[in-house]
Amino acid sequence: MSLMKKFAMLSIGRSFGLVALLAAIIAIGSVSFTLFEARKEMIELKRAEMKNAVEAAASTVNSYLARAEKGELKEADAKKMAIDAISNARFDNGNYYFVVNFDSISVSHANKKIETTDMSPLKDSTGRFFVKDMVELAKTKGTGFIDYGWTKPGDKEPSLKISYVIAVPKWQWVIGSGLHVHDVDAAFNSVIGDVAKVLVPLGLVMLGVVIFLSRRASGMLASIASTMNGLAAGDLQTTIAHQERSDEVGSMARALVVFRDAGLAKAEMEADKTRVEAQANAERDAADSARRHNEAERAEASRTQEGVVQALGAGLERLAVGDLTYRINEAFSADYAKLKDDFNGTIATLQETMRQIATNTESMKAGSVEISQAADDLAGRTEQQASSVEETATALDELTATVRQTAESARLASQVTSEVKAEAEQSTSIVRDAVLAMGGIEKSADEISQIVGVIDEIAFQTNLLALNASVEAARAGDAGKGFAVVASEVRALAQRSAEAAKEIKGLISASNVEVEKGVTLVGQTGGALQRMAEEITRVTSLVAEIASAAQEQAAGLQEVNAAVNEMDQATQQNAAMAEESTAAAHSLSQEADRLAGLVARFQLGGDVSGLKAMARTMQAAVAAAPRAAAPRAVRTMGAAAAATMSKRDHDKAWEEF
Secondary structure, eight states: OOHHHHHHTOOHHHHHHHHHHHHHHHHHHHHHHHHHHHHHHHHHHHHHHHHHHHHHHHHHHHHHHHHHHHTSSOHHHHHHHHHHHHHSOOBTTTBOOEEEETTSBEEEOSSGGGTTOBOTTOOOTTSOOHHHHHHHHHHHHSEEEEEEEEEOTTOSSEEEEEEEEEEETTTTEEEEEEEEHHHHHHHHHHHHHHHHHHHHHHHHHHHHHHHHHHHHHHHHHHHHHHHHHHHHTTOTTOOOOOTTOOSHHHHHHHHHHHHHHHHHHHHHHHHHHHHHHHHHHHHHHHHHHHHHHHHHHHHHHHHHHHHHHHHHHHHHHHHHTTBOSOOOOSOOOTTTHHHHHHHHHHHHHHHHHHHHHHHHHHHHHHHHHHHHHHHHHHHHHHHHHHHHHHHHHHHHHHHHHHHHHHHHHHHHHHHHHHHHHHHHHHHHHHHHHHHHHHHHHHHHHHHHHHHHHHHHHHHHHHHHHHHHHHHHHHHHGGGGHHHHHHHHHHHHHHHHHHHHHHHHHHHHHHHHHHHHHHHHHHHHHHHHHHHHHHHHHHHHHHHHHHHHHHHHHHHHHHHHHHHHHHHHHHHHHHHHHHHHHHHHHHHHHHHHHHHHHHHTTSBOOSSHHHHHHHHHHHHHHHHHSOOTTHHHHHHHHOHHHHHHHGGGGOOGGGGGO
16 A cells, blocks of 8 residues: 555544644744754854954054064064063963964964963874864965864863964964863853743643644544444434534535435435326326327317318419419318418419519619620720820820939039039138238238348347457557457358348348239139129039929829829729629619529419510510610620620510410
C-alpha cells in the first residue's frame, strides 16, 4: 500500500495528530534555523566590536608615533606612553589588548609576567604556532582575523578563540585582542532557554487544542455515521443531530435530512401509486364500454369521409393538369358542405387570377421590348460619349504636360537670373570694398608722406647740428679733429636721409595720383554693375511672374483634367450601367415569354378570344413604335441581344387557351 493510501486510511484523530506533528516539526525547524542565524549574527557583532576596539588602540599608538615623528616626543617616550595607554584600557567586560613585535616578543600583555617573553613557541590545542601566524598575517596583510584553540582562565578544556590584529610597521608592533567563542555560546544558551520558556507552554497548549478538536470532530462524525447506518437500514424516523452547525458537519447533517425526507416522500409516492392503479383499472373498464359504442359511429363517419375524399381527389387531379374550369357538383353532408364550397371558391379565384396574369404577361412583354430598345439606344450613345470624353482627357493630359514643362522652364530661368543677380550684387559689393581699400591706401600714403616730411625735417636739423659741430671742432683745434670727422659723417648721413625722403615723397605723390585714377575707374565699374543688377532684378521679376502664371495655368489645367477624368469615369460607369440595364431588359423579356408559356398550361375557359385580341393589340402597338436607335443598340449589345429581341412576336402560346 502506497504512502498516500496510508494517509487516506488514517482516522480523523490521527490526521489531526499528524497535522500537529508536522506543525511542530516546522516550528522547531524554523526556530532552530533562526537561533542558528542569531548565533552567527552574535559572533559577527562580537568580531565587529573587537575590530573597532583594536582599531581604536592602533589609532592611539599611531597618534604617539606621529608626535614622535614631529619631534614633540622622543621615540622611547612615545612608545612607553602608547604602551601605558593601551595596557590599562579594557572593553567588553574586562577584555584587554596585547602587543608583540615582529619577532614575536611580547611587548604588552595583561599578564605582566610574560612581557619581553618570546611568544613564538606557543601552540594552540591543535599544535599551531598561532603567535607566529598572527605576526605573519599582520606583516603581509596589515590586518586580519585569526582563529585558534586556547584555554580560557577558569576552564579546563580549550575553546575556540578569535583574535583581530593590526600592524604598526614603523615600530614593528602587532596590536591585537581576542574573544572566546565560549562566551558567545553562553549568551546564546541563555537565549535558547528564554525561547524554550515561551515555546514549550505554547506547544503544550497547541497539543491540548489538537486533542480536543480531534476528539470533538471524531465524536460528531461518529454520530453522523450512526445516523447514516440507521437510514440505510430503513429507519426513516431517526433523529439527525448537528443540523444547526454551519461547518461541514452541519452540511452533512442537513444532507442526511434531505435524504431522509426523500425516503419518506418515496414511501408516500408508492402508496399513491397503488391508489392510482386501482382507480385506473376502474376507468379503463368504463372506457372499453364507451369505445365499443364509438366504433360504430366512426365506421359511419368513415364511409361519409371516404366519399368526400374521392370527390376532392378528382378535383385535385383536374387542377394538377391545369383545368381551372372543374367544379365539385356532388352533394356533401352538412359537416363537409363548407369544404366543398371552399374548394369551388378557391378554383374560381385561381381561374380569375390566372386570367389577369395572362393579360399582365402580354403587357409586360410589350413593355420589356420597349425598355430593351431604349436601353440599346442609351448604351450606344453612352459608349460614343465615353469615347469623346476619353479623347478630351488625353488631349488635356498632353496640354497639361506642355504647360507644366513651360512652368518648369520658367522656374529654371527665374532661378538662373536670381543666381546672376546674386553674382552681380556680390561684384558690386567687391567693387565697393575695393574703393574703400583704395581710399585706405590713399590715406596711408598721405600719412607716410607726412612721416617722410618729418624725416626730412629731422635730416635738415641733423645737418645743421653737424655743421655747428664742425664749426666748434674747428675752433677746438687739434683736440676737436676727431669730433670734426664724426660731425662730417653725421652730416653726410643727414644729407642722404634728406635725399631719400625726397625720393620717397615723390614716389608716394605719384602713387596717390594712380590710386585716385583707380578709385575713379572702380567707382565707374561699381555704377555699371549696380545698373546691371537693377536690370537683372527687373528681368528676374518678369521671369518669376511668367513662371507663376505658368504654374497657375498648369494647376488650372490639372483641375480641369481631374474633372474630365472624373467625367470619363462617370461616363464609363454609365456605359456599364446602361449595358447592365440592357441585359436586364432582355432578361425581363425572356422571363415574360417563359411566364406566358407557364400560364398557357392552364385551361382558363370563358372569354379567351378577348384576351387574344388584347394581346394582338399590344403587339401591334409595340411593332409601330419608332426604332431609330435600335440598329446601333443591336450592334452594341451583339448577337445575343438581337436574338432576344426577335422573340417579341411570339404569341403561339395563346392558342392553347
